[in-house]
Every structure is written in C-alpha cells, then in structure tokens.
Amino acid sequence: MNEQMRAGVQDGVTRASDWWRGAVIYQIYPRSFQDSNGDGIGDLAGIIQRLQHVADLGVDAIWISPFFPSPMKDFGYDVREYRDVDPIFGTLGDFDALIERAHHLGLKVLIDLVLSHTSEEHPWFLESRTSRENAKSDWYVWADAKPDGTPPNNWLSLFGGPAWEWSTERQQYYMHNFLVEQPDLNLHNPEVQDELLDIARFWLERGVDGFRLDTANLYFHDNQLRDNPVLPEAQRNEILTPGVNPYNWQEHVYDKNRPENLVFLKRLRALLESYGDRTTVGEIADAQKGLEIQAAYTSDGDKLHMCYDFAFLSKLHPSGDRVAEVLTRFEDAGPESWACWAFSNHDVMRHVSRWGLSDAAARTYAALLLSLRGSVCLYQGEELGLGEAYVPFEDLQDPYGIRFWPKYHGRDGCRTPIPWVHDAANGGFSTERPWLPLAVDHLEHAVADQIENPESMLHFYQRMIGYRQSRRAMRSGALEIVDQRPEFLSFIRRHGEEEIFCAFSLSDAPQEIRLPEGNWRVETAVPFRAPRQIPATRLDGWQGFFARRF
Template sequence: MTATNAAHAAQPATEIDWWRGGVIYQIYPRSFQDSTGDGIGDLAGITARLPHVASLGVDAIWISPFFTSPMKDFGYDVSDYRDVDEMFGTLEDFDRLVTEAHRLGLRVMIDLVLSHSSDEHPWFKQSRISRDNARADWYVWADPKPDGTPPNNWLSIFGGSAWSWNGKRHQYYLHNFLSSQPDLNLHTPAVQDELLDVTRFWLERGVDGFRLDTINFYFADKELRDNPALPPERRNATIAPSVNPYNHQEHIYSKNQPENLDFLKRFRALLDEFPGAAAVGEVGDAQLGMELLGQYTRDGQGVQMCYAFDFLAPERLTADRVVDVFGHLETAAPDGWACWAFSNHDVSRHVTRWHLTEAGNRMYATLISCLRGSVCFYQGEELGLTEADVAFEDLQDPYGIQFWPEFKGRDGCRTPMVWEASNSNAGFSDVEPWLPVAPEHLNRAVAGQEDRADSMLNHYRRIIALRTDNTVLRKGDQTDLTATGDLLTFIRTDGTDRIFCAFNMGEEPVQVALPLGNWTGVDGIGATEPGQAGLDLNGWGYAVLRAS
C-alpha cells in the first residue's frame, strides 16, 4: 500500500460518532521528530511526519501534553494551559499541525490534564500565598492534625504521602502525583469554569477532541476521610508499580467521587457545541475501572469513551482474560464504550512485557483490531518496537529514578521513533536525543519496513484497513465470545454482516469448529480457508472469516 493511497483511505468518516470503533494513534511529542536540532521532538516535527501516520489509515492522532511546563513530569505538570512550551514550538506551529492533519484526513486530539497543575502555575503561586486571596480555594488545602502530621493517610502514586506542607499558609496541599503537581479543587465553581474555558480555547482552535488525563482524580472527598486498607489479594500493579505502597490502599476517598458526574455533564455539553468533537477519559483505577467506565460514558452525559487499563497489565493477555474483561464490561457498563490499548507512554511496550515472538505480535495486533470498542496504537507499535533498556545514568523519568532498580520507570517506552537506520539517531534528530535510541530498534526503522510487504508496518496497515473497510468491526455487536484453552473465538455482527474471528493465543496448534453457515476468508487477513471440518490454526495463528 502506498502512502498516497493509504492517506486517501484515511479520510475520516463524516458521521458525528466517528470515534465509535475508530483507531487513534498516540504521539509522544518529545520522541516523535526533532525539527530544531535540540534533541527533543516538537510540533513542527510531528507535522513533517504526519504523512506516515496518515499512511497507516488511522482516524485520529492523540498528542501527549505540549503546554508550557517546567517538565518535572514531562508536560503532565502544566503551568499555562493556553500556550505551547517553547521546546515544542508556538501556537502557530500547532495551528499548522492541525491544518496539515485535517488535510490528510486525520483528526487531532490533545491531552488535557485537568486534575492538577504545576506548582509553577500562576494559579498555585497565588493560592499558596494566603488563606484569603482570590484563588485561596483553587487547590485542595487542609490543616494538619494536632500533632502536625498530614490531614489523612492518602498516598501519592509517585510514592510517599499525597500531602506537602506550605509554610506561608501553615497548611498541607494535596498532590496525588509529584509534590510539584498540586491537585486543583474542582469543588470550587470558578475552577470548573476556568477549566471549561481552557477546553473551549482549544476547541475553537480546531482540535477534534481530547484525551483526559486521570479523569477519575478530578474530585477528592470534601471530608478528607482516610482510605481503608486494601487486602493483599486485591492489590494490582497496573496503576502503580508493585514496589509502591500506593497499592496498599483502597482509594475510595482520594478519587472516584460522585461529584465528577456533574462536572462531566458540563464538559459534554461543551463538547456537543462542536459537532464531531469527542473525548476519551483515562480511568486510573485497578479495582473499579469498568464501573467508572460505565458511569463516565453513560447516556451521552459524559465522555464518549474511556481508556481501559485491562489490556495494559504486566501479565500476557490470554483467551480467558479477554472473556473475563468483556464479561465484566457487559455487567458493569453494558452501555459503555471502551478504548483498548496494549501499550502507551506509561507502561513497558507489550512486545517485551508479554515476551512476544513476531508471530505473537501480529496475532495480538489483529485481535485488538477486531474487538468491539475503539483502539489506540502507540507510536512505534506499528514497527514492533521492544522496550528499550535505558541505563540509570540516562534516566529522565522521576518515577524510575525514585524506585530504581526494582522499577526502571517509563523511559524505556519513550525513546525516540526510528525513521531510518543510517545513523545512531535514527533520523529523529541531527544531534544526540534527550533519550538514547535503542540500537536494536534501528533494524525496525520505518524506511527499512516501508517497501517490504511482509513487514510489521505493512501488517498494521492491513489490519487497520480491515477495520476501516468493515463497519461491522467498528460498530457492530460482539457475540459468542468463547475461550477454549488458548483459542479465542467470537462473532461480530450488525444484523446484515457477520464476521467470525478466531485467535490462537498460544504456541501449540489448535482446531477451530466453525459456526453453522458458509464462511470465507477475508482478503489479506488470516489466509487459512476453512474446510468442511473447520480449520486448523498454528501457534499464534488467526482467521477472520465472513459469512457468505
């Protein structure tokens, strides 16, 4: 498939619900393309590489934060919500990016961090001065206990107490993440109004939607009650590494508050003023993720989709696990809509995390493209990139530095994209990048895969085209989901079209019995044609068949 033809195929659907079953490509701007020669990716670099993204056939891009920031958490600590950090360029650069993306048929979603700001934001600088200034209640402040200790037992995801002391106010402030990321107080109406005004600013600038960071952290319990302990058997390391005591609590008061639903109604009402605008919320909760997904996407009163963590777990995804996840989804959120991902900027790349062979990687990529829900691919995933091994002296991530060596942080999945293998910088930059390029990534560069029909890159183009060309895979129902050992089977149907999907999620061959009817292989995917007795799948094999 040529880039020109693929870009034409990538023209987004005109319907308002383009997001339903859509494919989103996540871009981590620091690591996509450097256009200025400082070793850090930027907006102009993204614009220059958009033809590659369009060639994949995806519907939209999601750009991780590029706002003005001291970069203590690499942009997730915002000090100006209405401007671009100078390392990434200017607002004019962003406007050019949006224009080019739209020309190529790509929608643009940006990462909004509304639960907290940087401690260098002017709002916090004013808030911390006194208890009676105009923004005194814009952040979560609390008096100490009589003995001077923090007001409750809440913990930070980055380790230690979620409270830090301020000597001017003689109070603690809440930070669920770094101490330099104070939590905004959305119980204050003026804070909600300001955040919605920020949202409007970007919508009017042409963005097509948002990825909402930590959507379930917007409110904390007004009474600041202690979180209860979480029994060991319920602890889960999907949200924070197992070495972090954060996993020892059930966070029923520090997040997931019912007031969030009213705010999301206001947010959705604003979105609906811009036809076609959509949002996906990141639900960071290992115990209640599906329940919150159901609440936050219910009846068109919240976000359209929630970014599910279920397939980001350290353990390899099995057939039984897929059935369990969708069973839980059907029970907890029967009308909800999930956005699935295997990799992102916060977890080890799934090729390494799950110890996948080339064949296994192809099978999983095809599987996620056939499941009901929307799909998010992370930059470099289409190349089959593995997790990079970043030496301690090269680490940038505060999370990794804090918990090294038991947890090496998130830098291994954030190393630069590899565009060509002609030098050690992989076409990403003319100088040494902010994180080193993994040498083993060079032989997976875009240029080396572009013209090989059997490359991982072209496999991703085929499976995305499969989803785009078959509305039933984007928006249809999913029935008969069954796990038989390593074999996962299901049917996608919209009443007129039926597609049967079979995935061998193991190394040993399996036999597949077909549902009643006549079935033929879908062109280019799952080449095995069924026989009268069904079909055989080798290890990591798959078949996608249409009823005829």
C-alpha cells in the same frame, strides 16, 4: 455472554458525529516523534514532517501528549500555562499548521488535557499558596495538619509517599496525587470548573477534534478528607504500580472516583456537543474497579464518549479467557457504554516486552486488538513491533523511575525516539544527541526499511487497520464470544446482517476452531496465511482466522 452484549450499543456508525465510535487513534509522544530543529527533542514541526506516516497507517485520529508550557518535572503533565505551546515544542502557529496538515490528511486531532492538577509554577498556585484569603486560595486542595503536625489523612501519592506536602507560606498541607510539584486543583470550586471548561473551549475554537483526559477519575476528592480503608491483600495487584509503591494497599474510596465527578463530566460533554463532532477519551486510573468506572463514565450519552483503563496495560498475560473476562465484565457493567482499548502507551512497558511476545505473537495480538468492540489506541512505535528500550540509570529522565531504581526502571524505556532510518544519525530522529538514547536494537525496526518490506510489521498493521475500516461489523458492531480458553479466543462481530467470525490461536500449538453453523466465506484481506478453506477445523499456532457469513 448476555443478550445485551450481543445486541451492542448501536447499529453502527451512521452519523459524522459518531466518527469516534470504533475509531483507531494513534498516540504521539511529541518529545520522541521527530526533532525538526536539532535540539534533540521532538516538536510540533517534527510531527507535521512525519504525519504522512500516520496517515498511511489508515488510522482515524492522532492523540498528542502534552505540549503546553511546563517546567517538565513530569514532562508536560505538570502544566504551567494551558493556552500556549512550550517553546521547546514550537509555537501556537506551529500548532495551527499541524491542525491544518492533519485535517488535510483526513486525520482528527485530539490533545491531552490535564485537568486534575497543575505545575507548582502555575500562576494560580503561586497565588493560592500566598495566604488563606487571596482570590485563588480555594483553587487547590488545602488542609490543616493534625494536632501532631502530620498530614490530614492517610492518602497516598501514585508516585510514592503521602499525597500531602507542607507549605510554609500557608501553614497548611496541599494535596498532590503525583509529584509534590503537581498540586491538585479543587474542582469543588465552581470557578475552577468554569476556568477548565474555558480552557477546553479555547482549544476547540482552535480546531481540535477532542481531548484525551488525563486521570479523568481523579478530578474530585472527598471534602471531609476521610481516610481510605485498607484494601485486603488478596485484592492488591500491580496494574498501576510496579510492586515498589504501597499505593494499592488502600481502597481508594475518598481520594478519587467520587460521584461529583459525573456532574462535571456532563458539563464537559455539553460543551463538546455544542461543537458538533468532537470527542473525549478518558484515562481511568484504578486497579480494582477500572472497567466499571469506564462503563459508568461512558454511559447514557451525556458524559465521556469513551474511556480506557489499565486492564490490557498491565503485566497480566492476555490469555483467551482473560480477554473474554475483561470484555464480558465491561459489557455487563455498561451494555450501552463504549471502551477504548490499548495494549501500550507512554506510561507502561511496551507490550511486546511486557508479555514477552515473539514476532508472530505480536502480530496475532495486534489483530485481536483491532478486532475488539470499542475504539483502539495505538502507541507510536507499536506498528513497528518495538519492544521496551533499556535506558541506563545515568540517562534516566522519569522521576518515577529515578526514585524507585533499580526495582523499577520507570517509563523512559517506552518513550525513546522513533527509529525512522536505520543508517542515519540517531535513526533519523535528530541530528543531535536525543533527550533519551535511541535503542540500538530499535534501528532494526526502522520505518524506512519496513516500508520496503511487504512482510514487515508495519505492513501488517496497515492491512489489519484497513480491514477493520472496511467492515462495519468490525468497526462498530456488536460482539458475541463463541469460544474461550487460555490459548484460544473466537467471537462474532455483527452489524445488521453483516457477520464476521474472528478466531485467534494464542500459543505455539495448533488450536481447534468451532465455526458456527451457516454459510461462511474466508476473509482473504486479513494479513494471515491460513487456513483458507471452509469448514476450517484447525488453526496453526499464533494465527488469526476471519470469515464472513453470506
């Protein structure tokens, strides 16, 4: 570990504007959190109803996935109108009430902004596609066909097939990184940038504390529309695709990760700085260079505040040496940058199932996640220990899963409703049939039951989050790796004179602990039982150990 990594980025959280640095953020997928009106779909009023649960976890903020008006081809990530709430989720008045309730509970509110593309039903696109001369003709990425009528280049969609769709109205192709119903905006056009910043301003004025930025590295494309080069087979992986889509057969040099993006991110950061203590979390969608892009996008304090990529959202098992490699690679790429780590979200199989974790293993990895340098995103239900739900083909909603079934089951298995009460209809989520079936085995993890059980996963998360929040070194300090091997990882978190030693046994077998020299006292506030003595030399399987230097 280099000296810069040991030094860390700052000496901790010292200003209110830095509340995000080391924060724990809880992601809410509104369709599946709580239904308040009996239509089987979660809504903003339902979030308000259950917000105390989130506050009781001890997190700093919530991130709400899209709730804007949308035809729901991609369930809100195809936006039809940016300055309103879809009626299935409620009204702007409901959103204002949610902000008020969250702030009353001490929770910041981040909303999901989708700036790279819109729905094909957005008025901008409806106008843009009518001709090559209208006022919005250049608001999307349009290109002529090759002489033989084929698309202008070899770019691929993340959802399969070419990234181009023919428009009979314009006699041109338009670009779509995702569904054909999600045309890409042309951010090379200054008017588009200005409009997107004004949309951000609208929600900042409404009281949001920041934004999660969907696919933040896909905002710009190469204006020359050059072909992407072939990615060598040895470098291809399945971080972003499930092995059924050749998207990762290309090196995505020209369709994303463009240098022009940094200039726009600086404009966005300047806007947020004018509002004080607001923040951004960027999603980095890149299988090969995600960590380096994440570091670049959060460097120098003038772009995004924090980013996450898919390093820990993939199927690659997070062994001790794998975690150490990811942390080191990120820090080497940007010693002053800031990461946001996550194990689960709405786009990937829940990590308990993805990595085949037992209850003990899930607890140990939760403690590890909450001990890392950086901020943390938790996905709804993660605190309950939920695994991936099985959703039969006839109940699938995700277009990605429907297209590639049965090789890939899509993202619906991580999006099923939260089980609140095990013996209530639909787990207390709704009085009517939910939009996705609630998994029967999830009822065993119901919130109401876990609240009553002090040994539950829910209480484990509460205690671990509380411990992280109680120690500056854990929340915002530097990180120095002490020992790494496949079945073990240990490091020191340091803030000023406060030093915390963290060790994790990542297998069923006991592991040897090498405690650094000095005077150490066991931290008994963490939710692990052993060992309780110093010097500790052995850690049982799937256990964590924390000690503070005095």
